[in-house]
Amino acid sequence: MARQERAVRTREALVRSASEVFDREGFTVASLTSISTRAGVSNGALHFHFASKAALAEAVEDAALARLREVAGRSPSGLSPSPLQCLVDATHALARALDADVVLRAGFALCADAAHASTADLRGHWRDWVEQVVAQARDRGELRADVDPRDVTSTVVAAMVGFEVLGAGQPHWLAPRTVTRFWRLLLPATTSREARVRAEGSPAPPA
Amino acid sequence: MARQERAVRTREALVRSASEVFDREGFTVASLTSISTRAGVSNGALHFHFASKAALAEAVEDAALARLREVAGRSPSGLSPSPLQCLVDATHALARALDADVVLRAGFALCADAAHASTADLRGHWRDWVEQVVAQARDRGELRADVDPRDVTSTVVAAMVGFEVLGAGQPHWLAPRTVTRFWRLLLPATTSREARVRAEGSPAPPA
Amino acid sequence: MARQERAVRTREALVRSASEVFDREGFTVASLTSISTRAGVSNGALHFHFASKAALAEAVEDAALARLREVAGRSPSGLSPSPLQCLVDATHALARALDADVVLRAGFALCADAAHASTADLRGHWRDWVEQVVAQARDRGELRADVDPRDVTSTVVAAMVGFEVLGAGQPHWLAPRTVTRFWRLLLPATTSREARVRAEGSPAPPA
Amino acid sequence: MARQERAVRTREALVRSASEVFDREGFTVASLTSISTRAGVSNGALHFHFASKAALAEAVEDAALARLREVAGRSPSGLSPSPLQCLVDATHALARALDADVVLRAGFALCADAAHASTADLRGHWRDWVEQVVAQARDRGELRADVDPRDVTSTVVAAMVGFEVLGAGQPHWLAPRTVTRFWRLLLPATTSREARVRAEGSPAPPA
DNA sequence: ACGCTCGGGACGCCCCGTTTAT
DNA sequence: ATAAACGGGGCGTCCCGAGCGT
Numbered sequence: 001m002a003r004q005e006r007a008v009r010t011r012e013a014l015v016r017s018a019s020e021v022f023d024r025e026g027f028t029v030a031s032l033t034s035i036s037t038r039a040g041v042s043n044g045a046l047h048f049h050f051a052s053k054a055a056l057a058e059a060v061e062d063a064a065l066a067r068l069r070e071v072a073g074r075s076p077s078g079l080s081p082s083p084l085q086c087l088v089d090a091t092h093a094l095a096r097a098l099d100a101d102v103v104l105r106a107g108f109a110l111c112a113d114a115a116h117a118s119t120a121d122l123r124g125h126w127r128d129w130v131e132q133v134v135a136q137a138r139d140r141g142e143l144r145a146d147v148d149p150r151d152v153t154s155t156v157v158a159a160m161v162g163f164e165v166l167g168a169g170q171p172h173w174l175a176p177r178t179v180t181r182f183w184r185l186l187l188p189a190t191t192s193r194e195a196r197v198r199a200e201g202s203p204a205p206p207a
Numbered sequence: 208m209a210r211q212e213r214a215v216r217t218r219e220a221l222v223r224s225a226s227e228v229f230d231r232e233g234f235t236v237a238s239l240t241s242i243s244t245r246a247g248v249s250n251g252a253l254h255f256h257f258a259s260k261a262a263l264a265e266a267v268e269d270a271a272l273a274r275l276r277e278v279a280g281r282s283p284s285g286l287s288p289s290p291l292q293c294l295v296d297a298t299h300a301l302a303r304a305l306d307a308d309v310v311l312r313a314g315f316a317l318c319a320d321a322a323h324a325s326t327a328d329l330r331g332h333w334r335d336w337v338e339q340v341v342a343q344a345r346d347r348g349e350l351r352a353d354v355d356p357r358d359v360t361s362t363v364v365a366a367m368v369g370f371e372v373l374g375a376g377q378p379h380w381l382a383p384r385t386v387t388r389f390w391r392l393l394l395p396a397t398t399s400r401e402a403r404v405r406a407e408g409s410p411a412p413p414a
Numbered sequence: 415m416a417r418q419e420r421a422v423r424t425r426e427a428l429v430r431s432a433s434e435v436f437d438r439e440g441f442t443v444a445s446l447t448s449i450s451t452r453a454g455v456s457n458g459a460l461h462f463h464f465a466s467k468a469a470l471a472e473a474v475e476d477a478a479l480a481r482l483r484e485v486a487g488r489s490p491s492g493l494s495p496s497p498l499q500c501l502v503d504a505t506h507a508l509a510r511a512l513d514a515d516v517v518l519r520a521g522f523a524l525c526a527d528a529a530h531a532s533t534a535d536l537r538g539h540w541r542d543w544v545e546q547v548v549a550q551a552r553d554r555g556e557l558r559a560d561v562d563p564r565d566v567t568s569t570v571v572a573a574m575v576g577f578e579v580l581g582a583g584q585p586h587w588l589a590p591r592t593v594t595r596f597w598r599l600l601l602p603a604t605t606s607r608e609a610r611v612r613a614e615g616s617p618a619p620p621a
Numbered sequence: 622m623a624r625q626e627r628a629v630r631t632r633e634a635l636v637r638s639a640s641e642v643f644d645r646e647g648f649t650v651a652s653l654t655s656i657s658t659r660a661g662v663s664n665g666a667l668h669f670h671f672a673s674k675a676a677l678a679e680a681v682e683d684a685a686l687a688r689l690r691e692v693a694g695r696s697p698s699g700l701s702p703s704p705l706q707c708l709v710d711a712t713h714a715l716a717r718a719l720d721a722d723v724v725l726r727a728g729f730a731l732c733a734d735a736a737h738a739s740t741a742d743l744r745g746h747w748r749d750w751v752e753q754v755v756a757q758a759r760d761r762g763e764l765r766a767d768v769d770p771r772d773v774t775s776t777v778v779a780a781m782v783g784f785e786v787l788g789a790g791q792p793h794w795l796a797p798r799t800v801t802r803f804w805r806l807l808l809p810a811t812t813s814r815e816a817r818v819r820a821e822g823s824p825a826p827p828a
Numbered sequence: 829a830c831g832c833t834c835g836g837g838a839c840g841c842c843c844c845g846t847t848t849a850t
Numbered sequence: 851a852t853a854a855a856c857g858g859g860g861c862g863t864c865c866c867g868a869g870c871g872t
């Protein structure tokens with residue numbers, strides 16, 4: 001049991017270390033040696049836990065997917081006041097997480113990397129979730145009548161991808177201000193008169 | 208002279224071939240052998256024209272920059288009817304070009320790749336151009352009074368990056384419809400009452 | 415432990431093989447492939463034991479230095495009958511060793527090769543040892559009064575280098591006769607009347 | 622005619638440049654590009670004058686041989702006062718030339734380099750010449766009766782090789798003092814009573 | 829179960845010495 | 851005499867599999 005505990009810690013250290021290296025260097029350039037060294041274990045230990053480099057990347061993606069589910073997990077519950085507000089909050093939360101969490105960042109980077117066939121489709125998951133929430137907003141009458149839900153979905157998804165990609169180079173793209181700017185422009189053209197949605201996003205949930 | 212003509216052709220074949228491989232596999236994974244083979248020249252010929260892999264990438268970026276300038280080159284001339292319409296047209300043209308032109312696509316991909324210090328900053332060029340055109344639109348009174356030009360710029364830039372990145376996986380992200388969707392949502396919230404701007408973009412200029 | 419035993423054998427096989435190739439082809443021309451092939455191991459095994467070609471050469475030099483110390487290691491002990499005789503014997507031993515031992519030969523060749531910054535200065539070691547023994551000979555009154563010890567040192571050192579270099583092409587330069595010839599000429603001009611030194615050198619020590 | 626003049630100058634520039642590079646880097650490491658660049662001609666021009674790298678090296682050796690003949694060319698003429706003095710002078714001249722003349726140095730280095738089958742055997746030429754002069758000295762009665770001419774030859778040849786090789790690293794080995802030291806030790810044991818030979822060597826001949 | 833030392837191939841980039849076509 | 855193109859390796863590195871310890 002104590003045995004397994006240690007193994008779990010080793011595994012996690014490897015996933016974290018791999019995330020950092022993948023995030024900084026990309027899947028192909030990252031060397032298993034640098035990953036295992038940074039994790040403080042030997043090269044052979046890495047191969048005990050992960051059969052191949054691809055398997056390691058998969059583990060990173062899975063971990064990232066778990067993180068993503070905390071941000072865009074369940075659909076807004078029936079008691080949620082406003083799907084659209086939920087969407088705004090989620091974009092803020094995602095930007096914040098992409099800025100702070102290497103694992104999430106690495107996960108998105110990996111599933112964009114053509115050199116690695118990704119199993120956990122982070123971007124797809126995010127898109128589906130946005131689509132669903134926008135649909136709920138329409139059902140609740142939060143969308144203006146002349147707005148096509150698909151337009152909203154594709155714009156939000158594309159913009160967030162843009163923030164993520166640009167944020168890899170200049171962090172200010174992931175700052176709350178940037179997301180607020182986006183919604184400040186988009187909300188007036190999107191929400192019906194009676195809907196009341198703030199562009200700033202709710203404060204970070206407790207860790 | 209006649210000799211140089213052939214050299215020019217070889218160089219161009221190499222740049223094109225490199226663009227294709229870089230676009231498909233990324234800078235690091237792409238092997239010089241596959242590039243030279245696809246171009247139908249030997250490995251040594253490649254190194255005659257380009258001293259290193261980085262130099263080859265630089266040439267691709269330069270070629271892409273030239274392409275980009277055709278889309279977002281000069282600021283809209285004084286006789287241009289509307290800067291904002293010009294911007295819409297440019298986004299359509301850029302999407303079309305990213306879909307059709309490997310070189311441009313590879314150029315954008317390269318200057319995003321952290322493993323390669325890019326010299327021609329395509330994204331920066333595009334952002335600056337958008338910024339400038341938006342400023343002109345404001346000066347002409349095309350922007351609504353309650354709209355911050357910086358909001359428009361950052362949203363347009365981010366969305367286009369999103370279209371580009373997502374378009375690498377699923378081409379429909381670069382289809383005209385996608386861009387039209389985006390502007391259909393954004394234009395009403397952006398343009399002043401008197402400005403008349405179409406979201407569809409002007410037809411493709413003659414090649 | 416048993417594992418390490420095999421590793422040690424592999425390492426030694428590589429050093430030996432490297433010595434042979436370095437001796438025959440020189441540092442630069444020698445290819446790591448030919449070295450690993452001759453040692454019967456793979457290219458990767460070579461790089462597991464030696465990080466680079468230079469590191470391999472260093473190992474050869476270290477091994478050669480160990481061999482050299484057996485010939486010109488400690489200064490003649492106090493009970494040694496005659497420093498000068500010790501010197502004569504050492505030159506014979508060195509010639510014999512250079513003829514028989516590839517490692518020693520390669521070591522000398524390597525530290526002469528300008529293309530490789532040598533760490534173990536074999537020639538310097540030898541020179542210093544000769545200098546020291548000649549000084550002892552003078553202190554014991556074995557040198558003629560009109561002889562400058564530095565003359566002896568530099569002549570002996572230069573001649574031995576000559577034998578070594580020429581011996582690479584024609585082995586007879588390293589034959590005992592050649593060394594004997596040298597001392598037959600030099601001893602009468604060097605030793606004081608009372609010193610009794612043979613030019614032939616003592617028989618080879620038991621391996 | 623003027624055409625040919627220029628070709629001759631180009632050839633000489635190449636030989637000189639090649640000597641410098643061969644001397645500094647050795648035959649194998651030296652690149653034809655660095656040689657042609659240093660000579661101020663193009664890579665193709667080099668191949669016009671010399672069919673291959675080996676041919677270039679051969680030209681260097683030939684030039685070096687010509688230089689060597691100026692030092693150890695003809696046997697001492699009948700009217701020469703003393704063969705042995707002639708030998709001493711020649712060793713001094715050779716050391717001086719090896720120190721000052723890159724071509725000669727490169728020539729010796731080349732014919733020692735195993736990677737290149739030398740055509741002009743500089744070392745062999747020098748050995749033969751020494752052998753011959755020593756024989757003349759014996760015939761003239763300049764050698765002591767108990768001295769074997771072969772002992773003298775091999776010692777002189779080996780020592781000079783030693784001076785040359787060591788001089789490549791530390792120039793003082795080629796200084797006049799070093800040669801003088803050598804003869805100061807050797808002459809008393811070699812020359813018959815009536816022979817009068819100076820160890821210093823005659824001054825440099827006019828260029 | 830967990831870990832590591834040791835070893836195996838496979839290329840990748842660069843560079844080099846050379847010939848063709850001009 | 852040149853500009854252009856050709857193959858051939860060399861070194862380094864990388865991702866991975868055996869097999870012995872614990």
